[in-house]
Each structure stands twice: as C-alpha cells, then as structure tokens.
Amino acid sequence: xxxxxxxxxxxxxxxxxxxxxxxxxxxxxxxxxxxxxxxxxxxxxxxxxxxxxxxxxxxxxxxxxxxxxxxxxxxxxxxxxxxxxxxxxxxxxxxxxxxxxxxxxxxxxxxxxxxxxxxxxxxxxxxxxxxxxxxxxxxxxxxxxxxxxxxxxxxxxxxxxxxxxxxxxxxxxxxxxxxxxxxxxxxxxxxxxxxxxxxxxxxxxxxxxxxxxxxxxxxxxxxxxxxxxxxxxxxxxxxxxxxxxxxxxxxxxxxxxxxxxxxxxxxxxxxxxxxxxxxxxxxxxxxxxxxxxxxxxxxxxxxxxxxxxxxxxxxxxxxxxxxxxxxxxxxxxxxxxxxxxxxxxxxxxxxxxxxxxxxxxxxxxxxxxxxxxxxxxxxxxxxxxxxxxxxxxxxxxxxxxxxxxxxxxxxxxxxxxxxxxxxxxxxxxxxxxxxxxxxxxxxxxxxxxxxxxxxxxxxxxxxxxxxxxxxx
Numbered sequence: 001x002x003x004x005x006x007x008x009x010x011x012x013x014x015x016x017x018x019x020x021x022x023x024x025x026x027x028x029x030x031x032x033x034x035x036x037x038x039x040x041x042x043x044x045x046x047x048x049x050x051x052x053x054x055x056x057x058x059x060x061x062x063x064x065x066x067x068x069x070x071x072x073x074x075x076x077x078x079x080x081x082x083x084x085x086x087x088x089x090x091x092x093x094x095x096x097x098x099x100x101x102x103x104x105x106x107x108x109x110x111x112x113x114x115x116x117x118x119x120x121x122x123x124x125x126x127x128x129x130x131x132x133x134x135x136x137x138x139x140x141x142x143x144x145x146x147x148x149x150x151x152x153x154x155x156x157x158x159x160x161x162x163x164x165x166x167x168x169x170x171x172x173x174x175x176x177x178x179x180x181x182x183x184x185x186x187x188x189x190x191x192x193x194x195x196x197x198x199x200x201x202x203x204x205x206x207x208x209x210x211x212x213x214x215x216x217x218x219x220x221x222x223x224x225x226x227x228x229x230x231x232x233x234x235x236x237x238x239x240x241x242x243x244x245x246x247x248x249x250x251x252x253x254x255x256x257x258x259x260x261x262x263x264x265x266x267x268x269x270x271x272x273x274x275x276x277x278x279x280x281x282x283x284x285x286x287x288x289x290x291x292x293x294x295x296x297x298x299x300x301x302x303x304x305x306x307x308x309x310x311x312x313x314x315x316x317x318x319x320x321x322x323x324x325x326x327x328x329x330x331x332x333x334x335x336x337x338x339x340x341x342x343x344x345x346x347x348x349x350x351x352x353x354x355x356x357x358x359x360x361x362x363x364x365x366x367x368x369x370x371x372x373x374x375x376x377x378x379x380x381x382x383x384x385x386x387x388x389x390x391x392x393x394x395x396x397x398x399x400x401x402x403x404x405x406x407x408x409x410x411x412x413x414x415x416x417x418x419x420x421x422x423x424x425x426x427x428x429x430x431x432x433x434x435x436x437x438x439x440x441x442x443x444x445x446x447x448x449x450x451x452x453x454x455x456x457x458x459x460x461x462x463x464x465x466x467x468x469x470x471x472x
Contacts, residue, residue: 002083003074003078003082003083004084004181005084006086006087006103006106006173007092007093007104007106008020008087008106009089009091009105010108010110010162011110011148012119013110013118013122014108014115014118014162015169016108017033019169020087022167022169022170023086023173023174026174027084027185028082028185029082029085030073030077030084030085032087032088033087034066034088034089036069037064037065056144058094058151059095059096061091063098070085070087070098070101084177084185087101092105092107093105093156104157104158104176104177105152105155105156105158106156106158106160106173107152107153107160109162111162111163112142112145157176158172158173158176160172184353186348187348188352190273190345190348193274196252197278197282197285199252200285201248203282203285204286206249206254206278206282207278207279207283208235209245209249210275210278212234214235215255215275218264219263219264219272221258221261221262223260223261228246254268255268276344277342277345280341280342283338284338287312288312291311291312295309295310315331316335321390322390322391322392328392329392329395332392332395332396333396333399333400336368336393336397340371343371343375346372346432346463347371347372347375347376348375350461350463351376356376356380359380359427359428360383360384361383361386361426361427361428362383362386362428362429363387363388363422364385364386364431365388366388366434367387367388367389367430368397369400370387370397370410371400372430372463373386374404375406377407377409377410378406381409385410386411387412387413388412388413388417388422389414389417390416391414391415393414394413394414417449418445418446422453425453425455426453426455426458427459428454428458428459429451429460430462432463436464
C-alpha cells in the first residue's frame with residue numbers, strides 16, 4: 001500500500017483549514033496542519049523585514065517539527081491502512097524540505113478582498129487594533145502574500161477558486177485525487193463503525209437499534225414522541241427503556257436532538273449502510289466476553305488451554321464440518337453467517353488494491369460460503385470461481401447461496417483440499433482469513449497445494465486481518 005499525501009495551500013483567509021477538515025471527514029483521511037509545528041510565523045517584524053531584504057528565501061524558514069511529524073504520520077498511516085494524508089501547507093512544493101512529500105498540491109486562489117474580509121471576521125479587536133492590523137497587512141503582509149501566490153501557483157497541480165462553496169471545492173479536489181486512491185479510501189469506509197463500538201453499553205445499544213430498525217426513520221427529523229412509539233411497537237421497549245436507549249445513542253453521537261425531533265448525527269448517517277456489520281461485530285464481542293471475563297487469568301497464561309475451553313472457539317469447531325448431517329450443517333451455518341458479513345466488506349478492500357484484469361479462473365481455499373468470490377464475481381462478471389472447503393461447510397453454503405447475485409459463477413468442491421481433487425489451471429489461488437488457523441508446520445503443505453493448482457505465472461494471494469504494521 002502507498003500513502004497519498006496532498007497539500008492544501010493558500011493565503012490566510014483562503015479557506016485552507018475549512019477545506020482540509022471537510023476532505024478529512026469525507027475521505028476518512030489523516031489531517032495535518034503545518035501551523036501546529038512550524039516556527040516562522042513567530043518572527044519579529046524586524047526579523048521578517050530582514051528576511052524579505054535578503055530575498056525572502058522560503059527554504060531558510062524554520063519548519064520546527066513538521067517534517068518529523070509528517071514522516072511519523074506516514075508510517076502510522078501505513079500501519080493503520082489509511083491511504084490518504086491531507087496537509088495544510090504554507091509552501092507546497094516551494095520549500096525544499098516539503099516538496100518531495102507531496103503527491104498533489106492544490107492552490108486555493110482567493111481574491112485579496114475575500115481573504116482580508118475572512119481574516120477580519122475572525123478577529124475580535126477594537127478600532128485601534130484594527131487600524132494597526134490593516135497597516136501591518138498592507139505594508140508587510142501584502143507583498144509577502146503576492147510572493148507566496150507567485151511561487152506556489154507555479155508549482156501547484158490544481159488551482160481552485162476559493163470563493164466557491166466548500167462542498168463544491170471538496171468535490172473538485174476529490175475528482176483530482178487519483179482514482180486508485182479514491183477506490184482504496186471508499187473500500188475502507190466501513191472501518192469508521194469501530195469508533196461507535198468502543199464502549200460495550202453504547203455498542204449494544206447501537207446493535208439493538210440496528211436490529212429493530214429504529215434508526216432508519218431518522219435520516220430526516222422525526223418527533224421524539226413518535227420515535228418512542230416505534231421503540232415500543234418495533235422492539236417492545238418500555239418508555240423508560242426507550243429513554244435509556246436514546247441516551248446511549250445520543251452519548252455515542254449516533255443520534256442528535258433537533259428541537260423536539262430526533263435525527264441521525266451527520267457523521268454516522270453514511271454508516272447506516274453497515275448495520276449488518278455493526279450487529280455482527282457486537283455479536284462476536286458478546287460471544288467472546290464470557291471467555292475473557294470468566295477465564296482472564298487462563299487467557300494470559302496457557303493459550304492452548306484457554307482455546308480448548310473457549311465458548312467462542314467451540315463455535316468454530318471445524319471437525320463437525322467434515323460431516324453433512326443436520327446438526328453439523330447447522331453449526332457450520334451459524335459461524336458462516338458471521339464471517340461472511342465481514343467478508344462482504346473486506347472483499348471491497350481487496351478489489352481496491354488487487355488487479356483482477358488478467359484473472360479469469362480463481363480458487364479460494366477454505367472460502368466457506370463463497371462470499372469472497374461472490375463479491376469478486378459481481379465486480380468482474382467474467383470470473384469463474386471455485387471454493388474448496390469441508391463437506392459440512394459446502395452443504396451450508398448451498399443454503400447461503402440461494403437468491404444471492406453472483407453465486408451462479410461460484411461452485412463449491414467439498415473435501416480436504418490437501419488430499420482430495422481440486423481445480424487446476426487457475427490464474428489465482430486465494431487464502432482468505434484461512435492460514436492463521438493452521439500451525440506453521442502445515443503452511444508449506446497449503447502453499448504447495450495452491451502452487452500445484454496454478455497455471456504458469458499464476459498468483460497466490462494471502463488475505464488476512466492483522467493488527468500490526470502493513471509494511472512487511
């Protein structure tokens with residue numbers, strides 16, 4: 001993965017901060033402001049005059065800790081899988097120490113009267129101070145702003161009209177950011193739900209509201225009393241229960257009050273597309289909670305003993321998946337529904353980073369429901385997918401597939417892929433959330449199985465969730 005760094009540049013009052021904040025919110029990007037780290041704006045009037053007299057060389061200005069902060073932020077972005085950093089910059093590529101870091105530079109071209117008006121609006125000063133400010137602005141700042149405009153506009157990739165509405169400016173920047181990075185950012189948008197699941201009570205309240213569809217009417221303001229009625233009819237909540245649920249949702253900034261009405265918080269509203277994933281994550285946490293809370297010391301001590309007695313890991317008992325009787329298939333279907341919800345969204349990240357243009361036949365080993373290949377087939381209708389998994393899993397998958405678009409291109413091969421026949425002449429073989437379940441001495445066996453199924457020049461893909469750095 002690469003991290004795309006864009007710089008938003010402009011004179012004071014051009015709207016750099018407003019635009020950078022808007023983009024960071026819309027694109028799930030990391031935001032940096034050079035003003036938080038640089039030292040040059042602390043120059044005395046005499047020092048500023050001397051600097052101008054000596055040629056106004058941007059390169060001699062002290063950036064403080066900005067470069068170190070930018071480097072550490074890029075490393076953090078790599079580790080967290082965030083492909084975009086937005087920087088508010090005074091110099092763009094006109095400073096030797098910053099130019100190499102910026103992939104794209106946007107110059108906000110603000111008319112002088114607009115910039116001055118915005119600066120004055122932000123000030124809270126009396127008439128005397130205003131007179132001093134204007135004198136300083138005209139005699140000292142105005143020549144520097146003209147110099148900044150000349151140097152930065154020449155080295156910027158895109159010029160923006162700073163007088164345009166903020167939504168229009170954000171849309172123009174988004175159009176110019178490279179298509180691959182836009183796909184990567186869009187694919188990872190679902191990760192924003194984690195911020196709303198950090199506290200157990202708030203997470204349970206959110207999952208409850210999603211399960212009973214209590215948030216759906218709140219895309220538009222709804223009278224509070226009407227929403228309380230929905231809580232009683234849809235979820236059988238008492239009046240006190242509805243109030244407690246609402247207080248948790250409001251504390252979590254999922255819902256906001258608007259007079260006597262309720263409405264979804266602006267930041268949460270787009271995340272309503274992931275209500276199934278919210279419920280699945282909370283369900284996983286509820287399954288894990290008894291193991292951790294009741295056997296915490298064992299978890300810290302003997303990991304194998306902890307796993308052997310774990311209620312959560314008993315759900316993922318793959319030994320039952322070797323059978324196709326009713327109970328074995330039911331157990332396989334239970335965990336399959338959970339992991340398939342994760343896969344539905346994780347597959348979009350794969351598609352954003354992996355070039356599928358030369359892939360026509362693909363085998364997913366341990367692909368359970370086939371959801372991963374289904375998403376790939378929806379994106380590429382000419383793809384022919386095969387899932388190799390245990391018999392009980394394949395039997396459960398047949399039920400999961402019913403009525404699912406894209407599943408007609410996916411077939412299941414029941415058996416043990418290490419010993420039973422599986423498709424050959426594949427362009428790609430994938431292991432999606434699979435190899436982490438196996439001891440290291442078994443990994444070579446699985447990789448050899450994959451290699452033997454490939455055409456010459458074919459590719460093996462290992463796609464896992466990890467919490468460590470993504471740079472290895």
